[in-house]
Amino acid sequence: MRYKKSAVSSSQIVQAAIRVLARQGYARTSLMDIAREAGMSKGAVHYHFPTKESLIEVVLTTATDAVQQRTIEAWSSGGDPLQSLHNSLEELWKARAERTDEALVVADLLAQSLYDDNLRPHLADYYRLAAEQIYVYLNTELSRMGIKPAIPMEILPRIVIGLLDGLVMQAFVEPDVLEAADVVRAVESLGLALFGVARPPA
Amino acid sequence: MRYKKSAVSSSQIVQAAIRVLARQGYARTSLMDIAREAGMSKGAVHYHFPTKESLIEVVLTTATDAVQQRTIEAWSSGGDPLQSLHNSLEELWKARAERTDEALVVADLLAQSLYDDNLRPHLADYYRLAAEQIYVYLNTELSRMGIKPAIPMEILPRIVIGLLDGLVMQAFVEPDVLEAADVVRAVESLGLALFGVARPPA
């Protein structure tokens, strides 16, 4: 009973932290802010997470998991391969660009991780996992369609992720420059071009 | 005379700030760190830049300018269009991925800018300028080669920048996963595929 409460409080804190971080960014967020958002005392936060770093680590993995989780489902769409690719790309993009709290937190902590040795491995994992997902998906689909990509399959997933992440940052900085439909269509064209397949008319 | 000295000190501070920020990241850098690196007192820094924000703004524009400047030269290579494209892409990549102080600072402040209304416009400018450069270049080259891209020319530069920026973040997080040659070759293939041109053998 008491243990359950701890788990509940613990995740309340993490969720609160994600909300505050999404709103203010890491550099401007104090434990007090998080405690207040979680409706607890500062002491309670420290009871569950001995240091700020330990909390942020959990926050990061939680946020990356959320972003990841949202895309996993998108891969299994089956049916028409072209339509499936389209849907998957769209979800991949939305999961990052829709300014969900988790996506914002990942983007922010990504920069932090450049200088924080505890954070960096988590982001490396995040990239690796995402790359794997895409690799498996593309490998299946492409062999199903009997075509070979123009660039090595090992690097292709990294390209996809990089492209999306980089575009997301632009979208965050200039919200009106990039529209979802345009981006998806462009990425799609790009992907198809690689395999000598013409994009179907919009 | 006095003005010159002031300008010298001022830029010494900015350069010192770029070095320190590249080393420690924004969230872990204090004005004291910067002053020490610049060989001055904290008071002197405040004399030249009334607030920390005002200094960071100048730092950001200086850093983005440096990254920008490095690529401008790359565009004018002329000669064989394919070779020219290759060279330009390579320089574009290196300017971001070589972990120069300026590139690191831009990557770090990019995240800051999500929560800092003073910083964001500068990054928007940076993106806009880079996109314009690429637009002009591609427009010229493509019409020279008489081909039309498969995706709108308006969005194409954004794609290129996004792709490179996104890949750079991965390279920063996992230094050994992406090698320059691979990236350039892949991006190149990607670009060429868009225009139905096969990449020349390595």
Next chain:
Amino acid sequence: MRYKKSAVSSSQIVQAAIRVLARQGYARTSLMDIAREAGMSKGAVHYHFPTKESLIEVVLTTATDAVQQRTIEAWSSGGDPLQSLHNSLEELWKARAERTDEALVVADLLAQSLYDDNLRPHLADYYRLAAEQIYVYLNTELSRMGIKPAIPMEILPRIVIGLLDGLVMQAFVEPDVLEAADVVRAVESLGLALFGVARPPA
């Protein structure tokens, strides 16, 4: 049965506290440290000792008792009076200087007691008891030997204690400066000189 268990836990806590205090000193010891050493929760410690002060008081009396107890036996050696004195002094010294946990705790809390009105009386008792012991012993021995000291019998025990305590602090601060044999011999000479008796050759 329940009482016994309580008493057991209670004394476990006190013993754990003595160990931790001997290791870290009062100023650096928290109730958590003590609870952990005792293998209990913080709440359990508070169940047995409502406040930290109340625990420390018991710790102090326990520690002084232990130091005291160890010397009591030394007094009853009988036999050759000179040899008896020698043995007693030696034990008196060792009980304090051997860095037993209890001796360290007494030394540490002695300083605390200067500012803690609850602790001071306990130390006063400790001194008084030790002085009494020595008084009784010396009185018996001296009258048995038929000699009179050169300084008042009332102050003599205080002198002995003071001498030993003061030397112990030096020994604690500089472990290698004072060797047990030297100290005992010196104190012995001192004592004997007071009564015009030459110390027997080593």
Next chain:
Amino acid sequence: MRYKKSAVSSSQIVQAAIRVLARQGYARTSLMDIAREAGMSKGAVHYHFPTKESLIEVVLTTATDAVQQRTIEAWSSGGDPLQSLHNSLEELWKARAERTDEALVVADLLAQSLYDDNLRPHLADYYRLAAEQIYVYLNTELSRMGIKPAIPMEILPRIVIGLLDGLVMQAFVEPDVLEAADVVRAVESLGLALFGVARPPA
């Protein structure tokens, strides 16, 4: 001019710290207490002493110096050797037992030093210096008087210091048990007994 101010403030802080420590003891004294006593902000204290430890170190050396300094003068009394010894012992005692702020601080930090590796060396120095002073004095006086002590000259100063320090702690714990006159007379007798000299009648 500015430098002087710094030195002044710095020593104001140290003096304030000594007053507060003498009043409350190390374990109960915060930097805020010291800042308030010094009439400055907490930040100012940290400006002059980066850490609490660094301040305490200076406080300790200042306090031991003060205690030391007070006795140095006492040694040079010249004249009748017995009277000189008496005066010196009296001053030695008073410097410790009169509850001057410095003496209290030394007594308190002495216990701290058992667990603080930065403090211990300072106290070792304090003991060493005091022992040396006494050594030189006694050596001169005794050879002037043509007598030899019953215990080794190397250990004799340690005995004197230990005796006084130990008695001081008793006096601090039980202010009314030990009176200065009694102590001095007793110590004097003790010293003289060592050399076979009868103490002159009070």
Next chain:
DNA sequence: TATGAATGAGCCTTCATTCAT
């Protein structure tokens, strides 16, 4: 133009204590 000194708000963390279970 530059410095040393000082401020004060805020930060992360520790800790004795309370309390429901």
Next chain:
DNA sequence: AATGAATGAAGGCTCATTCAT
């Protein structure tokens, strides 16, 4: 009799900022 959870008051420290010189 004991625990896990939570509190809230300090505590030491950092830091952007101000100011007299």
